[in-house]
Amino acid sequence: MLDDSILFLINRCATLARQEFESRLRKLDLTPAQWAVLVRLSEQDGLNMTELGQLLYFDKPTTTGVVNRLVKKKYVKKVKNRKDRRVTHVFITDAGKEAMIPVEPIIDYYRKNFIANIPDSDYETAKEVLRTLIKNIKSSNTD
Numbered sequence: 001m002l003d004d005s006i007l008f009l010i011n012r013c014a015t016l017a018r019q020e021f022e023s024r025l026r027k028l029d030l031t032p033a034q035w036a037v038l039v040r041l042s043e044q045d046g047l048n049m050t051e052l053g054q055l056l057y058f059d060k061p062t063t064t065g066v067v068n069r070l071v072k073k074k075y076v077k078k079v080k081n082r083k084d085r086r087v088t089h090v091f092i093t094d095a096g097k098e099a100m101i102p103v104e105p106i107i108d109y110y111r112k113n114f115i116a117n118i119p120d121s122d123y124e125t126a127k128e129v130l131r132t133l134i135k136n137i138k139s140s141n142t143d
Contacts, residue, residue, distance in 0.1 A: 010130070017114065024106050029073075030099065033058070033066045038075060038100050041092040048087050075099050 002008050021032055030038075036056050041047065047055070053063035067090055070076040075096030081087035115123055 006133075010133075017110070021106070021110070025103070028099070028102055030103070031066075033062065034070055034075075035100075035103060037066055037070060037090075038092060038096050041076060041090060042097065042100065045091050046089045048081070048089050050087075052090055070096065073099075 018032060025032060025035060033056075037052065040052060040055055044055075049060075049063055049067065052058075052067070053060060056063070058066065067076060067078065071078060073095070075093055077091050077093055079089050079091060081089060118126075
């Protein structure tokens with residue numbers, strides 16, 4: 001019965017993928033959260049801390065901790081907004097861009113192997129279903 005629950009299956013799939021990804025990233029001295037920040041900043045450099053956290057679904061303490069660890073590694077830098085000193089923007093550094101390079105083969109491996117034997121149309125449908133589930137869950141959250 002539990003194996004027929006879509007939420008259980010999603011959680012199981014995410015857990016297995018996360019464990020595998022964490023194991024490989026650990027060898028590169030990165031966490032999945034740090035990698036996600038680097039990817040997001042490579043797409044949208046200069047986001048403020050709030051925007052970055054919202055885009056990655058991180059709470060404020062997680063965002064702060066991940067960014068601070070990346071600052072220590074010199075993979076990102078924080079810059080205060082000139083007009084509002086309470087706002088901090090985050091920028092990826094050249095070292096951060098370099099740190100992403102060895103992750104690319106890992107991502108390629110996952111793309112090839114994790115979605116092997118899934119037709120493109122089913123893959124696209126699955127993504128749409130997951131986006132709808134996320135939307136439904138967020139809209140039903142009354143907190």
